[in-house]
Amino acid sequence: MMPLSEHEQRLLDEIEQALYAEDPKFASSVRSARPRNRVRTMLALSVVGVLLGLAVVLVGLTANLTLLGVLGFVLIVGSCVAAASALRGPRQNGSASLAAQAGQARNAKSNTLRTKMEDRMRKRFEES
Structure with missing residues (x-):
């Protein structure tokens, strides 16, 4: 496997942050399914x-x-x-509530992040 470039890693991090901001419950369930x-x-x-x-x-x-x-x-x-x-699995004492608070705090940012990502994808497809 080839390592991701710096730009790809940044995009992946942005997508991950957007996922946590939009649906923290789904993101935590995906994260807890790994171990x-x-x-x-x-x-x-x-x-x-x-x-x-x-x-x-x-x-x-x-x-x-x-x-x-x-x-x-x-x-x-x-x-x-x-x-x-x-x-029983990982405890949901503070980590889920912190993720939910972070998701609510970044809700406005996630909309702009989503639009930025959509714009980038449109530009890529238009260039092709």
Whole structure:
């Protein structure tokens, strides 16, 4: 693959900003659809954590070490919480509201950006 030129990168950034300004909900859903590998990795690590926690609990029980059993239990609970948070997805506490505020603030700019981009495309097609 060939890297983008500086001009193409600038145009791509402008298109991305226009997308965030016009429809922040769609933009955030597209952005959140990417890290599926991260979710799989977190789930795999959580399963390993649960199994390791069970092993630590069993060693603690057989060795009659209460502290080791408690640590194993904490590892199991932490792994389950990590798995649940990975399945639930990213939190929407402030990032979505910030994107919505930025979209509302740039609404006037997006109209001018859109017209600029349309003008550029018309000029390109007219030159061809």
